Amino acid sequence: MEIAIYGKKFNPDFDECIIRLFEILGKAKTKVYIYEPFFNFINKRVPLKSEGISLFTDKKGINTNCDILLSIGGDGTFLESVVFVKNKGIPIAGINSGRLGFLANISKNEMEDALDRILNKSYSFEKRELIQLETPDNEFGNNNFALNEITVQKTDSSSMITIHVYIDGYFLNTYWADGLIIATPTNHHELTLKIEGRDQNYLVSLDHRHKVFSTSVELKIKKSKFKIKMLKHDDKSFYNTLREKLMWGLDKRN
Numbered sequence: 126m127e128i129a130i131y132g133k134k135f136n137p138d139f140d141e142c143i144i145r146l147f148e149i150l151g152k153a154k155t156k157v158y159i160y161e162p163f164f165n166f167i168n169k170r171v172p173l174k175s176e177g178i179s180l181f182t183d184k185k186g187i188n189t190n191c192d193i194l195l196s197i198g199g200d201g202t203f204l205e206s207v208v209f210v211k212n213k214g215i216p217i218a219g220i221n222s223g224r225l226g227f228l229a230n231i232s233k234n235e236m237e238d239a240l241d242r243i244l245n246k247s248y249s250f251e252k253r254e255l256i257q258l259e260t261p262d263n264e265f266g267n268n269n270f271a272l273n274e275i276t277v278q279k280t281d282s283s284s285m286i287t288i289h290v291y292i293d294g295y296f297l298n299t300y301w302a303d304g305l306i307i308a309t310p311t312n313h314h315e316l317t318l319k320i321e322g323r324d325q326n327y328l329v330s331l332d333h334r335h336k337v338f339s340t341s342v343e344l345k346i347k348k349s350k351f352k353i354k355m356l357k358h359d360d361k362s363f364y365n366t367l368r369e370k371l372m373w374g375l376d377k378r379n
Contacts, residue, residue, distance in 0.1 A: 126244060129158040129187040129215070131206040132197035134166055135222035142222070142233050143171050143197075149237065151177065153244050158187050160209075163197075181209070191215050193243055193356070196229060203228040204332040207255075208268050210353055216250045218243065218356035228272075228355070239356070249357045254310035255349035258329070264336050270349045271331040277318060277344070278304025278328050280337060286322035304328075310348040318344040 128150065135143070150157055154177070159167075161180040167173060181187045187194065187209050196206040196219045203219040203226070210217060219229030220236055231239045242248045255270045263269065279286045288300045292314050307316065320327050320340050329338055338344075 126153065126246075127156040127158070127188060127191045128243075129160075129181065129191045129194045129209070130163065130197065131160045131194060131202070131209060132163040132166075132222070133202055133205075135198065137170075139222040139233065140171055142220075142236055143167060146220075146236065146240070147173060149240050149244075155244070158191060187213075187215070189213050189215075192246075193218055195220060198222055198229060199224075200226040200228045201333060204272055207270075207272050207332070207353055208334075211267070211270075212351035214354065216248075216354035216356055218248075231356075243356070250354040251357045252352040253355055254352055256307065256310050257347055257349040258331060259345040259347070260338070260342055264338070265331060265334065268334060269331065272353065273332050274306050274308040274330075275346055276304055276306050276328075276330040277320065278330070279322060279324065280326050280328050281324050284323040286320055286324075286327055289319040289321075291317040291319075307346055311346065312348060314347070316344075316346040318346070320344075 147157075151174070157178045158181050159178060161182050164173070164178070164180055179188075192215070194206055194210055194215055194217045196203045196217055199221060200219075203217065206217055218231060218239065219226065220231045220239070221229040221233070239248075253272060255272050256275055257270045258265060258275055259269065277286075277288060285301055285303055288302070288305050290297045290300065290305075292311075294317070305318070320338075322340060325340050326337050327340060329336055329344065
Protein backbone atom coordinates (compact mmCIF):
# COMPACT_ATOMS: atom_id res chain seq x y z
CA MET A 126 0.00 0.00 0.00
CA GLU A 127 1.15 3.57 -0.72
CA ILE A 128 0.26 6.43 1.62
CA ALA A 129 1.10 10.14 1.35
CA ILE A 130 1.37 12.32 4.46
CA TYR A 131 0.91 16.09 4.55
CA GLY A 132 1.23 18.22 7.65
CA LYS A 133 2.78 21.29 9.22
CA LYS A 134 3.69 21.73 12.88
CA PHE A 135 2.18 20.06 15.92
CA ASN A 136 2.54 20.37 19.69
CA PRO A 137 4.75 18.03 21.76
CA ASP A 138 1.70 16.17 23.07
CA PHE A 139 1.28 14.70 19.58
CA ASP A 140 4.81 13.22 19.46
CA GLU A 141 3.70 9.81 20.73
CA CYS A 142 1.00 9.64 18.06
CA ILE A 143 3.55 10.36 15.33
CA ILE A 144 5.85 7.65 16.67
CA ARG A 145 2.96 5.19 16.76
CA LEU A 146 1.82 6.22 13.27
CA PHE A 147 5.15 5.33 11.69
CA GLU A 148 5.46 2.18 13.75
CA ILE A 149 2.15 0.97 12.32
CA LEU A 150 3.03 1.97 8.76
CA GLY A 151 6.48 0.39 9.05
CA LYS A 152 5.08 -2.87 10.39
CA ALA A 153 2.66 -2.98 7.46
CA LYS A 154 5.56 -2.35 5.05
CA THR A 155 3.75 0.65 3.65
CA LYS A 156 5.37 2.83 1.00
CA VAL A 157 5.22 6.33 2.49
CA TYR A 158 5.49 9.73 0.79
CA ILE A 159 5.92 12.70 3.16
CA TYR A 160 5.71 16.42 2.44
CA GLU A 161 9.36 17.45 2.70
CA PRO A 162 8.99 20.45 5.08
CA PHE A 163 6.86 18.26 7.36
CA PHE A 164 9.43 15.47 7.23
CA ASN A 165 12.16 17.94 8.27
CA PHE A 166 10.02 19.19 11.15
CA ILE A 167 9.29 15.66 12.39
CA ASN A 168 12.95 14.64 12.17
CA LYS A 169 13.93 17.38 14.59
CA ARG A 170 11.39 16.14 17.10
CA VAL A 171 11.16 12.42 16.44
CA PRO A 172 13.96 10.97 14.25
CA LEU A 173 12.53 8.77 11.49
CA LYS A 174 14.00 5.80 9.71
CA SER A 175 14.30 6.72 6.03
CA GLU A 176 13.56 3.19 4.82
CA GLY A 177 10.43 3.10 2.69
CA ILE A 178 10.04 6.89 2.81
CA SER A 179 10.06 9.23 -0.19
CA LEU A 180 9.50 12.98 -0.19
CA PHE A 181 7.21 15.25 -2.17
CA THR A 182 7.17 19.04 -2.45
CA ASP A 183 4.96 21.82 -3.79
CA LYS A 184 6.56 21.37 -7.21
CA LYS A 185 6.92 17.59 -7.08
CA GLY A 186 3.47 16.32 -6.20
CA ILE A 187 2.42 13.00 -4.75
CA ASN A 188 2.49 9.79 -6.73
CA THR A 189 -0.78 9.09 -8.55
CA ASN A 190 -0.55 5.50 -7.32
CA CYS A 191 -1.08 6.58 -3.71
CA ASP A 192 -4.05 4.90 -2.07
CA ILE A 193 -4.76 7.73 0.39
CA LEU A 194 -3.42 11.05 1.66
CA LEU A 195 -3.21 11.56 5.42
CA SER A 196 -3.56 15.19 6.48
CA ILE A 197 -2.11 15.73 9.97
CA GLY A 198 -3.18 18.95 11.65
CA GLY A 199 -6.44 20.87 11.75
CA ASP A 200 -9.05 21.89 9.21
CA GLY A 201 -6.70 24.50 7.71
CA THR A 202 -4.08 21.83 7.07
CA PHE A 203 -6.75 19.63 5.50
CA LEU A 204 -7.73 22.42 3.09
CA GLU A 205 -4.08 22.89 2.13
CA SER A 206 -3.71 19.19 1.41
CA VAL A 207 -6.47 19.32 -1.23
CA VAL A 208 -4.14 20.99 -3.75
CA PHE A 209 -1.95 17.87 -3.79
CA VAL A 210 -4.90 15.63 -4.63
CA LYS A 211 -6.90 17.79 -7.06
CA ASN A 212 -8.55 15.54 -9.64
CA LYS A 213 -6.41 12.45 -9.01
CA GLY A 214 -9.20 10.66 -7.16
CA ILE A 215 -7.01 10.00 -4.09
CA PRO A 216 -9.05 10.05 -0.84
CA ILE A 217 -8.01 12.30 2.07
CA ALA A 218 -8.20 11.35 5.74
CA GLY A 219 -7.75 14.12 8.31
CA ILE A 220 -6.01 13.20 11.58
CA ASN A 221 -6.42 16.05 14.03
CA SER A 222 -3.27 16.82 16.03
CA GLY A 223 -5.11 19.28 18.25
CA ARG A 224 -8.78 19.74 19.01
CA LEU A 225 -11.58 18.14 17.06
CA GLY A 226 -12.15 19.45 13.55
CA PHE A 227 -14.93 19.24 10.99
CA LEU A 228 -12.71 18.09 8.13
CA ALA A 229 -9.82 16.69 10.17
CA ASN A 230 -12.25 14.63 12.21
CA ILE A 231 -10.09 11.66 13.28
CA SER A 232 -8.97 12.31 16.86
CA LYS A 233 -5.75 11.05 18.43
CA ASN A 234 -7.70 8.35 20.25
CA GLU A 235 -9.27 7.16 17.01
CA MET A 236 -6.09 7.19 14.92
CA GLU A 237 -5.06 3.53 15.35
CA ASP A 238 -8.54 2.25 14.50
CA ALA A 239 -8.66 4.49 11.43
CA LEU A 240 -5.22 3.30 10.29
CA ASP A 241 -6.29 -0.30 10.72
CA ARG A 242 -9.30 0.29 8.46
CA ILE A 243 -7.13 2.12 5.92
CA LEU A 244 -4.43 -0.55 5.79
CA ASN A 245 -7.08 -3.25 5.40
CA LYS A 246 -8.89 -1.16 2.80
CA SER A 247 -12.10 -1.54 4.75
CA TYR A 248 -12.96 2.16 4.69
CA SER A 249 -15.58 4.01 2.67
CA PHE A 250 -15.42 7.57 1.43
CA GLU A 251 -17.72 10.41 0.47
CA LYS A 252 -17.36 12.83 -2.41
CA ARG A 253 -17.30 16.58 -1.81
CA GLU A 254 -18.11 19.28 -4.35
CA LEU A 255 -15.69 22.14 -5.00
CA ILE A 256 -16.14 25.57 -6.52
CA GLN A 257 -13.90 26.91 -9.25
CA LEU A 258 -12.75 30.44 -10.10
CA GLU A 259 -12.09 31.65 -13.64
CA THR A 260 -10.28 34.91 -14.43
CA PRO A 261 -8.92 36.25 -17.74
CA ASP A 262 -5.27 35.53 -16.85
CA ASN A 263 -5.95 32.47 -14.67
CA GLU A 264 -3.93 33.96 -11.79
CA PHE A 265 -4.43 30.92 -9.53
CA GLY A 266 -3.19 28.51 -12.21
CA ASN A 267 -4.14 24.88 -11.65
CA ASN A 268 -5.17 25.66 -8.05
CA ASN A 269 -8.18 27.78 -9.00
CA PHE A 270 -10.63 25.85 -6.82
CA ALA A 271 -11.86 25.81 -3.23
CA LEU A 272 -13.45 23.24 -0.94
CA ASN A 273 -14.76 25.64 1.72
CA GLU A 274 -15.29 29.01 0.12
CA ILE A 275 -14.20 31.74 -2.26
CA THR A 276 -14.04 35.12 -0.54
CA VAL A 277 -13.93 38.60 -2.06
CA GLN A 278 -12.99 41.42 0.29
CA LYS A 279 -11.57 44.90 0.48
CA THR A 280 -7.81 45.39 0.83
CA ASP A 281 -7.85 48.42 3.13
CA SER A 282 -9.49 49.06 6.49
CA SER A 283 -11.64 52.03 5.56
CA SER A 284 -14.14 52.14 2.70
CA MET A 285 -16.32 49.22 1.71
CA ILE A 286 -16.52 47.73 -1.76
CA THR A 287 -19.46 47.35 -4.14
CA ILE A 288 -20.01 43.86 -5.56
CA HIS A 289 -22.40 43.35 -8.47
CA VAL A 290 -23.50 39.70 -8.75
CA TYR A 291 -24.93 38.02 -11.86
CA ILE A 292 -26.22 34.45 -12.28
CA ASP A 293 -25.86 33.09 -15.81
CA GLY A 294 -25.65 36.68 -17.04
CA TYR A 295 -28.80 37.84 -15.22
CA PHE A 296 -28.38 40.52 -12.56
CA LEU A 297 -29.06 39.25 -9.02
CA ASN A 298 -28.07 41.97 -6.56
CA THR A 299 -25.50 44.58 -5.59
CA TYR A 300 -23.77 44.22 -2.22
CA TRP A 301 -22.09 47.15 -0.49
CA ALA A 302 -19.95 45.47 2.17
CA ASP A 303 -16.51 44.59 3.49
CA GLY A 304 -16.66 41.42 1.43
CA LEU A 305 -18.70 38.51 0.11
CA ILE A 306 -18.36 34.75 0.70
CA ILE A 307 -19.42 32.18 -1.90
CA ALA A 308 -19.49 28.91 0.01
CA THR A 309 -21.69 26.50 -1.94
CA PRO A 310 -21.13 24.86 -5.35
CA THR A 311 -23.47 26.63 -7.78
CA ASN A 312 -24.72 23.41 -9.53
CA HIS A 313 -24.94 24.13 -13.28
CA HIS A 314 -25.09 27.93 -12.80
CA GLU A 315 -22.24 30.42 -13.23
CA LEU A 316 -21.77 33.47 -11.02
CA THR A 317 -20.13 36.64 -12.33
CA LEU A 318 -18.81 39.22 -9.86
CA LYS A 319 -17.96 42.80 -10.82
CA ILE A 320 -16.27 44.86 -8.12
CA GLU A 321 -16.08 48.62 -7.59
CA GLY A 322 -14.46 50.63 -4.81
CA ARG A 323 -12.47 53.67 -3.77
CA ASP A 324 -9.40 51.46 -3.77
CA GLN A 325 -8.58 50.09 -7.22
CA ASN A 326 -7.75 46.64 -5.84
CA TYR A 327 -9.53 43.89 -3.94
CA LEU A 328 -8.54 40.58 -2.36
CA VAL A 329 -9.69 37.13 -3.47
CA SER A 330 -9.19 34.06 -1.26
CA LEU A 331 -9.64 30.43 -2.27
CA ASP A 332 -9.64 28.57 1.05
CA HIS A 333 -6.10 29.42 2.28
CA ARG A 334 -4.73 30.86 -0.99
CA HIS A 335 -5.19 34.53 -1.81
CA LYS A 336 -4.24 37.14 -4.44
CA VAL A 337 -4.90 40.83 -5.04
CA PHE A 338 -6.89 41.77 -8.16
CA SER A 339 -7.62 45.03 -9.93
CA THR A 340 -11.25 46.16 -9.93
CA SER A 341 -11.12 45.86 -13.73
CA VAL A 342 -11.01 42.05 -13.37
CA GLU A 343 -14.32 40.19 -13.37
CA LEU A 344 -14.65 36.89 -11.52
CA LYS A 345 -16.54 33.87 -12.81
CA ILE A 346 -17.41 31.17 -10.27
CA LYS A 347 -18.98 27.79 -10.92
CA LYS A 348 -18.94 24.19 -9.78
CA SER A 349 -15.61 22.47 -10.30
CA LYS A 350 -15.37 19.71 -12.88
CA PHE A 351 -14.02 17.31 -10.25
CA LYS A 352 -14.78 16.29 -6.67
CA ILE A 353 -12.51 15.18 -3.86
CA LYS A 354 -12.88 12.02 -1.81
CA MET A 355 -12.90 12.19 1.99
CA LEU A 356 -12.54 9.19 4.25
CA LYS A 357 -15.96 8.56 5.74
CA HIS A 358 -16.08 8.30 9.51
CA ASP A 359 -18.87 5.74 9.80
CA ASP A 360 -19.21 6.17 13.57
CA LYS A 361 -19.43 9.96 13.56
CA SER A 362 -21.85 12.26 11.72
CA PHE A 363 -21.38 15.96 11.05
CA TYR A 364 -23.89 16.69 13.81
CA ASN A 365 -21.95 14.61 16.32
CA THR A 366 -18.85 16.60 15.42
CA LEU A 367 -20.81 19.83 15.78
CA ARG A 368 -22.01 18.88 19.28
CA GLU A 369 -18.52 17.85 20.38
CA LYS A 370 -16.76 20.88 18.94
CA LEU A 371 -19.27 23.38 20.33
CA MET A 372 -19.62 21.39 23.57
CA TRP A 373 -23.40 21.33 23.37
CA GLY A 374 -24.96 19.62 26.35
CA LEU A 375 -21.73 19.70 28.38
CA ASP A 376 -22.76 22.31 30.94
CA LYS A 377 -20.56 21.61 33.97
CA ARG A 378 -23.40 22.67 36.27
CA ASN A 379 -25.33 19.50 35.31
